[in-house]
Amino acid sequence: MEFNKDNYKRIVSHNDLDGVISSSLLSSITGIKQFLFTGPTNIINKKHVLLETDIICDLPYSTCCGAWFDHHTGNLEDLNYRKIDITSIPGSFSEQDSCARVIYNYFKDKISFSDILKSYIDIADEVDSFKYDSPLEWLAEKPSRILDFAIKDKCDDLNKKIVFLNRLTNLIKELTPQKLCEMKEIKSKDSSYRAFIKHNLEMIKPIIYFLKEDVNNEIVIIDQTRLRFQNAILRPLAFIHYPRSLAVLVISNKFQNKSKKADLLLSFSLGFGVKDDKIDLGEIFRTLNIGDGHKGAASASFVIYDKKDAMKMKESILREIFILWQKQRVI
Numbered sequence: 001m002e003f004n005k006d007n008y009k010r011i012v013s014h015n016d017l018d019g020v021i022s023s024s025l026l027s028s029i030t031g032i033k034q035f036l037f038t039g040p041t042n043i044i045n046k047k048h049v050l051l052e053t054d055i056i057c058d059l060p061y062s063t064c065c066g067a068w069f070d071h072h073t074g075n076l077e078d079l080n081y082r083k084i085d086i087t088s089i090p091g092s093f094s095e096q097d098s099c100a101r102v103i104y105n106y107f108k109d110k111i112s113f114s115d116i117l118k119s120y121i122d123i124a125d126e127v128d129s130f131k132y133d134s135p136l137e138w139l140a141e142k143p144s145r146i147l148d149f150a151i152k153d154k155c156d157d158l159n160k161k162i163v164f165l166n167r168l169t170n171l172i173k174e175l176t177p178q179k180l181c182e183m184k185e186i187k188s189k190d191s192s193y194r195a196f197i198k199h200n201l202e203m204i205k206p207i208i209y210f211l212k213e214d215v216n217n218e219i220v221i222i223d224q225t226r227l228r229f230q231n232a233i234l235r236p237l238a239f240i241h242y243p244r245s246l247a248v249l250v251i252s253n254k255f256q257n258k259s260k261k262a263d264l265l266l267s268f269s270l271g272f273g274v275k276d277d278k279i280d281l282g283e284i285f286r287t288l289n290i291g292d293g294h295k296g297a298a299s300a301s302f303v304i305y306d307k308k309d310a311m312k313m314k315e316s317i318l319r320e321i322f323i324l325w326q327k328q329r330v331i
Contacts (some may be wrong), residue, residue, distance in 0.1 A: 074292025
């Protein structure tokens with residue numbers, strides 16, 4: 001269905017760098033200055049009031065919204081499962097490296113984007129598809145990494161982060177990536193997150209292991225269920241400890257009101273420079289009906305109904321994931 005920019009008043013987007021860049025692109029096209037940044041779980045669980053005047057991007061589709069732009073395969077499959085005809089939805093879906101690229105491709109023949117905005121699309125592609133061949137490249141002090149780290153900085157409370165994301169969305173339309181990274185606030189957040197990385201590198205050491213079936217140490221498992229408290233885990237750091245491993249799987253308990261629950265959360269990603277077209281981590285989680293993602297990164301949740309079964313269920317799901325991993329590797 002044709003997209004009419006005059007029909008919308010708010011952009012609802014993912015609270016990551018791709019979501020921010022996508023919002024900047026849509027804002028430049030529509031003139032919208034009202035944004036809501038959130039996560040996919042909040043959309044699925046209907047935590048926000050969404051309206052026909054909302055554009056959703058880089059997030060699951062909601063029947064309440066007026067337009068939708070996305071690049072996640074699982075979200076498209078969800079539409080098919082719900083028997084929703086994608087051609088009836090204003091906007092665009094395409095399996096690109098970023099949602100920003102989807103938006104650019106949709107409008108590029110109708111609208112002339114500034115060179116500044118086009119430079120950010122390449123950054124969104126790089127960051128969202130994790131185009132890094134080594135930990136050093138991931139940690140490099142260049143605009144794509146500085147902006148990604150600044151957004152991921154853990155120092156701000158939720159309200160301050162929302163204000164920051166809104167401000168960043170507008171600045172992206174005006175400043176080159178290099179100029180934006182020279183701002184004191186961006187530098188401070190980047191520095192703060194790099195300090196967090198150093199702490200995280202040491203923190204994950206005692207909770208790393210491999211399944212006994214994984215004789216070649218292909219998948220590093222970071223098991224947060226062994227910890228009493230919730231900690232943010234940086235998956236790429238596993239490859240500093242085990243550079244020859246091919247993927248990392250983080251498993252942790254769900255926390256609610258700072259209380260540890262039996263339910264499990266999983267986060268799966270490929271290692272640096274791993275290029276195997278047969279591997280699709282998102283497909284592994286979709287096959288198990290526990291989550292979704294891209295070929296190179298995926299996330300999932302797993303409900304534990306009886307705490308007594310928690311350990312057994314955790315071991316079972318890890319084995320099932322590894323079996324599907326092995327099947328993909330030998331195809």
